[in-house]
Amino acid sequence: VILDVLMPDIGGLELQRQLARTRPLLPIIFITAFANERDEAQAMAAGAVAMLRKPVTEGIILQALRSAMSLKALHE
Numbered sequence: 176v177i178l179d180v181l182m183p184d185i186g187g188l189e190l191q192r193q194l195a196r197t198r199p200l201l202p203i204i205f206i207t208a209f210a211n212e213r214d215e216a217q218a219m220a221a222g223a224v225a226m227l228r229k230p231v232t233e234g235i236i237l238q239a240l241r242s243a244m245s246l247k248a249l250h251e
Contacts, residue, residue, distance in 0.1 A: 180207040180214050188214060191221055202243035206231055 178187035205218055208229040215226040225239040
């Protein structure tokens with residue numbers, strides 16, 4: 176799952192908490208322009224694969240996706 180910290184209706188960190196209850200092994204990548212150190216620490220402590228700050232290159236996104244897919248494969 177790719178989330179942003181700021182989203183309409185529900186923030187990305189809150190959605191991450193909700194997903195953790197039902198899908199605890201679901202890999203989550205954040206891509207955001209609005210993260211701060213506290214948000215990043217919270218997301219990573221809750222199991223996020225990465226917190227990428229915009230602007231982000233295609234190569235960095237692909238690297239994060241590979242990491243997420245590797246984690247998912249480990250849990251299958």
